[in-house]
Amino acid sequence: MNRMFVCNCFGITEEQVKKHADDGACTPRQIASACKAGTDCGSCVRRIQALLGRGACPTRELVKDGNPAVALASDAELPEAA
Template sequence: MYVCSCFGITETEVRAHADAGACTPRRIASVSKAGTDCGSCVRRIQSILGRGAGCPRRELLGGPAEAPAGLVDEALVVPETVLTEAA
């Protein structure tokens, strides 16, 4: 079943990305673009992912949570210095 009709992303693909470590809607978006166009699928993605079970918390990692290697589209990554300057 399609979760994101804008980019043709299926529930199976979302679950596979989640199993590989993309445990938030933002991480799913960075690896598949799901949720980045009309946004109507974001709630469905959230429901598939659950309430963050299995997603390491930043405090436990000692810094910002990182996506596993190969799951991040480098063009979508914002340098941490930009994030800290905006805060």
């Protein structure tokens, strides 16, 4: 099995980021809340953004449907990444 690491600081793989995205994490901050990726050196944040940009995101669909308040509310409850 060939693992592609996204976050070397915490050993987070592409598959783990994709799983968190499938579970509803649609922003790097939400991924950080789920698994800490992007919260240490920060070098993986752009890679996380790229991975999130490739998949469908329920929150993005809400914004497209004309309800950005719902999408923003889901992000507002998350703690700040360190």
